[in-house]
Amino acid sequence: xxRRLKGIAVAVAVALAGAASLAALSGSPAHAQNTFRMGFxxxxxxxxxxxxxxxxxxxxxxxxxxxxxxxxxxxxxxxxLAERWEIQEGARLWRFHLRRGVKFQGGEDFTADDVIFSAxxxxxxxxxxxxxxxxxxxxxKVDNFTxxxxxxxxxxxxxxxxxxxYIMSRTWAERNNATQAVSSRATEPGFSTLNAxxxxxxxxxxxxxxxxxxxxxxxxxxxxxxxxHNLDRVIFTPILNDATRVAALLSGEVDWVDPVPVQDMDRVxxxxxxxxxxxxxxxxxxxGFDQRRDQLLAPAEIPPAPAGAAQRRGTNPxxxxxxxxxxxxxxxxxxxxxxxxxxxxxxxxxxxxxxxFPRHAAEFQRLAFDTAAAERLLDEAGYPRVQGFxxxxxxxxxxxxxxxxxYVNDAAICQAVIAMLARVGIHITPIIQxxxxxxxxxxAGGGYNTNxxxxxxxxxxxxxxxxxxxxxxxxxxxxxxGVGVANVGGYCNERVRDLTNQILVEADPVKRDGLIRDAFRxxxxxxxxxxxxxxxxxxxxxNRRVEMAQRPDNVFMLYHVMMR
Amino acid sequence: xxxxxxxxxxxxxxxxxxxGVLAFALFRFVGDPVNQxxxxxxxxxxxxxxxxxxxxxxxxxxxxLNYLWRAARFDFGISYQFKQPVMQLIAERFPATMExxxxxxxxxxxxxxxxxxxxxxxxxxxxxxxxxxTSLVGISLPTFFIGILLIxxxxxxxxxxxxxxxxxxxxxxxxxxxxxxxxxxxxxIMPAITLGLFQMTLIMRLVRAEMLEIMRMDxxxxxxxxxxxxRVIYFGHALKNTLVPVITITGLQFGSIIAFAIVTETVxxxxxxxxxxxxxxxxxxxxxxxxxxxxxxxxxxxxxxxxDLLYFAVDPRIRVAAKAAH
Numbered sequence: 001x002x003r004r005l006k007g008i009a010v011a012v013a014v015a016l017a018g019a020a021s022l023a024a025l026s027g028s029p030a031h032a033q034n035t036f037r038m039g040f041x042x043x044x045x046x047x048x049x050x051x052x053x054x055x056x057x058x059x060x061x062x063x064x065x066x067x068x069x070x071x072x073x074x075x076x077x078x079x080x081l082a083e084r085w086e087i088q089e090g091a092r093l094w095r096f097h098l099r100r101g102v103k104f105q106g107g108e109d110f111t112a113d114d115v116i117f118s119a120x121x122x123x124x125x126x127x128x129x130x131x132x133x134x135x136x137x138x139x140x141k142v143d144n145f146t147x148x149x150x151x152x153x154x155x156x157x158x159x160x161x162x163x164x165x166y167i168m169s170r171t172w173a174e175r176n177n178a179t180q181a182v183s184s185r186a187t188e189p190g191f192s193t194l195n196a197x198x199x200x201x202x203x204x205x206x207x208x209x210x211x212x213x214x215x216x217x218x219x220x221x222x223x224x225x226x227x228x229h230n231l232d233r234v235i236f237t238p239i240l241n242d243a244t245r246v247a248a249l250l251s252g253e254v255d256w257v258d259p260v261p262v263q264d265m266d267r268v269x270x271x272x273x274x275x276x277x278x279x280x281x282x283x284x285x286x287x288g289f290d291q292r293r294d295q296l297l298a299p300a301e302i303p304p305a306p307a308g309a310a311q312r313r314g315t316n317p318x319x320x321x322x323x324x325x326x327x328x329x330x331x332x333x334x335x336x337x338x339x340x341x342x343x344x345x346x347x348x349x350x351x352x353x354x355x356x357f358p359r360h361a362a363e364f365q366r367l368a369f370d371t372a373a374a375e376r377l378l379d380e381a382g383y384p385r386v387q388g389f390x391x392x393x394x395x396x397x398x399x400x401x402x403x404x405x406x407y408v409n410d411a412a413i414c415q416a417v418i419a420m421l422a423r424v425g426i427h428i429t430p431i432i433q434x435x436x437x438x439x440x441x442x443x444a445g446g447g448y449n450t451n452x453x454x455x456x457x458x459x460x461x462x463x464x465x466x467x468x469x470x471x472x473x474x475x476x477x478x479x480x481x482g483v484g485v486a487n488v489g490g491y492c493n494e495r496v497r498d499l500t501n502q503i504l505v506e507a508d509p510v511k512r513d514g515l516i517r518d519a520f521r522x523x524x525x526x527x528x529x530x531x532x533x534x535x536x537x538x539x540x541x542x543n544r545r546v547e548m549a550q551r552p553d554n555v556f557m558l559y560h561v562m563m564r
Numbered sequence: 565x566x567x568x569x570x571x572x573x574x575x576x577x578x579x580x581x582x583x584g585v586l587a588f589a590l591f592r593f594v595g596d597p598v599n600q601x602x603x604x605x606x607x608x609x610x611x612x613x614x615x616x617x618x619x620x621x622x623x624x625x626x627x628x629l630n631y632l633w634r635a636a637r638f639d640f641g642i643s644y645q646f647k648q649p650v651m652q653l654i655a656e657r658f659p660a661t662m663e664x665x666x667x668x669x670x671x672x673x674x675x676x677x678x679x680x681x682x683x684x685x686x687x688x689x690x691x692x693x694x695x696x697x698t699s700l701v702g703i704s705l706p707t708f709f710i711g712i713l714l715i716x717x718x719x720x721x722x723x724x725x726x727x728x729x730x731x732x733x734x735x736x737x738x739x740x741x742x743x744x745x746x747x748x749x750x751x752x753i754m755p756a757i758t759l760g761l762f763q764m765t766l767i768m769r770l771v772r773a774e775m776l777e778i779m780r781m782d783x784x785x786x787x788x789x790x791x792x793x794x795r796v797i798y799f800g801h802a803l804k805n806t807l808v809p810v811i812t813i814t815g816l817q818f819g820s821i822i823a824f825a826i827v828t829e830t831v832x833x834x835x836x837x838x839x840x841x842x843x844x845x846x847x848x849x850x851x852x853x854x855x856x857x858x859x860x861x862x863x864x865x866x867x868x869x870x871x872d873l874l875y876f877a878v879d880p881r882i883r884v885a886a887k888a889a890h
Binding site: 039043045046048051052053054128129130131182184186187188189190193194208209210211212237238239240241243244247248250251252253405434435436437438439440443444445446457460466470478479480481482485486 | 605641729835839847
């Protein structure tokens with residue numbers, strides 16, 4: 001009896017191991033040929049291409065839908081559904097010649113009507129991609145395969161972000177009651193949230209948001225004869241947890257993951273079946289200052305100037321360019337790149353990826369890291385070290401806002417910056433929060449409630465004008481008017497504003513780049529509007545069986561994936 | 565009996581109301597949902613309009629009344645992120661969580677009770693000591709660590725179990741189950757162990773403590789004196805008397821297994837309600853958060869009530885006391 005009981009207990013206790021070894025004997029199931037399995041940290045929430053203007057959603061949908069234009073592996077603009085286009089009347093009229101014989105996945109023919117319809121839909125009230133089309137633009141059907149776009153003012157970069165202005169089928173949308181984009185504020189579920197009908201290389205064959213999405217090769221794709229992929233099926237799974245995502249890659253259950261945390265890169269490369277594809281991303285990480293308020297916000301504290309100190313300009317130190325320059329020179333960006341980012345970033349002098357401004361980017365240099373110069377500048381600005389202020393001989397104290405789940409090692413960067421600034425006598429109170437709270441506080445919705453912050457920016461158009469108007473455009477207190485929405489610190493310079501307006505309408509690319517250079521000379525060299533830190537690296541983990549192109553804007557093109 | 569049930573129902577209403585108030589209060593501190601719903605270039609005017617139409621600008625008491633009124637009808641609206649009805653999303657995810665919780669709980673009971681009985685009867689045996697030592701692991705290691713450890717060993721090193729997901733799922737119309745396919749069973753092994761380990765340890769230690777106490781009692785001695793078989797004494801008399809606290813704990817733990825499956829679901833990318841909730845917190849998807857919290861509150865209330873009713877069945881003394889009170 002006793003022995004039997006003992007036997008049962010032991011047997012049950014080893015049941016776990018038993019189940020595992022049973023599985024071991026049978027081995028893991030083989031998967032079908034050329035199924036590409038993706039694991040990404042975020043969800044694919046909607047299939048409607050106009051619901052949210054966000055990189056990942058649009059990238060994923062870019063394999064199903066197509067725009068009139070497309071972008072190649074090096075971000076060059078190439079023909080998409082438009083075979084070619086002409087720019088006339090000084091960039092006031094754009095004529096698009098559409099590709100013939102293209103069919104939507106549902107069987108509908110692609111014609112000019114679909115372009116006109118899509119332009120209407122993307123400009124509708126419920127769309128989040130209205131910025132794709134300039135105000136007052138008119139879409140005119142010339143014939144079934146020619147569309148004119150007439151603009152009130154010249155616009156040389158009209159098509160810069162049209163690779164993600166996806167064309168939808170008018171008949172399909174009308175039949176399914178999906179002529180309006182499903183809005184972020186929708187109170188009714190929409191058909192196009194769960195169904196897609198594009199012209200692209202893949203069809204959506206199953207979609208359970210937040211769980212699994214399955215794409216199947218579209219054999220009727222117009223470019224199928226020249227296709228540069230050999231995939232039959234794509235399975236997309238969101239994998240939230242970093243460790244799980246990396247484990248899934250290492251164990252061969254997925255073929256592609258994004259992102260690979262920097263601390264796991266060596267492990268992924270050391271594994272015989274996987275490797276890291278790293279490359280610079282177009283996102284610039286930077287620090288910004290409050291240059292609008294007259295008084296800094298709590299918890300900032302500025303001690304009264306001691307006798308003999310230089311005269312201060314106003315009560316907000318960040319309004320003084322010398323203080324901004326001092327902050328800049330006190331930060332050793334190379335140390336951040338090497339230690340915090342483990343080499344997976346590139347220090348930047350500009351607020352835009354130099355690859356997106358190739359003509360003149362090399363002319364700009366970062367200010368030298370020089371703590372002595374920084375201390376001198378702060379003394380000159382009237383903020384000398386004050387005996388015993390904030391636990392040492394500090395100059396003044398300010399809060400710093402920082403996200404901890406948005407950019408690569410964001411909170412660690414802030415901690416490094418805080419330590420570096422402490423060396424020149426700036427006392428900083430860190431306010432580190434998850435992105436939901438962080439953006440709620442520092443952006444327009446929270447009244448730009450910050451004095452000093454870390455943020456990242458990718459120009460949606462891959463063009464400097466976007467950086468100038470959104471990060472340097474003069475905004476009012478609320479950020480209304482579509483200018484300077486993300487200009488959190490409220491930087492404003494009339495000369496930059498005039499140049500930005502000229503850049504918008506200048507059709508000659510050489511002149512235009514010259515104007516951009518002039519604007520950056522002011523914002524970067526004269527005004528030190530921001531402290532650009534670096535462009536972080538993209539880090540994809542891929543199975544070694546996979547050959548694929550990596551685009552610097554973190555858009556993955558499934559139609560460029562080859563599997564061995 | 566009826567009065568007892570009615571009284572509990574009224575109490576449950578108060579509990580749900582309290583959960584509602586707390587949940588609603590919480591939403592005021594989770595951040596701004598609008599930033600998660602639009603792209604970075606969206607203008608302030610459009611953001612304002614969105615906020616207005618979502619009712620985020622209404623006075624707080626009005627928002628609260630709206631929320632309560634809708635919650636009472638199980639209408640939690642449309643998810644900000646998915647643009648799908650929240651109840652539909654939760655209904656889709658519910659089977660995954662439920663299967664995981666049930667398998668984990670069965671695992672905990674089937675392993676924990678025999679281990680507890682054994683360690684209670686043979687305190688000095690080396691097997692007992694080994695059980696107790698390993699049970700310390702279950703109590704002291706955090707769930708996510710156990711999960712990652714299992715993944716590392718069984719998925720990455722040995723490559724025998726899947727590191728994430730639910731495997732092949734069969735849709736039965738009203739329920740989608742992973743328990744009808746081989747890959748589904750393989751996929752549930754590690755999450756269920758991770759989720760059930762703590763409960764297993766708890767049940768084992770509880771049963772052991774109860775057994776130690778009961779084996780010393782007079783009625784066991786009398787049973788022995790009467791010459792009953794050991795099996796009858798151990799399982800018929802001793803074990804049965806340990807069950808009241810075990811039922812309580814199992815019931816309460818079942819609620820918390822469902823509620824706190826969040827961590828396990830995240831580690832294994834298990835497509836259940838916990839994962840949905842965690843993602844909702846990150847993206848400030850208030851409708852999902854509201855529905856989830858109310859649902860979990862409701863589940864605890866129901867589980868507690870079932871536990872109370874089970875007492876009636878198991879322990880005659882409670883029945884007597886209830887009768888005497890009336």
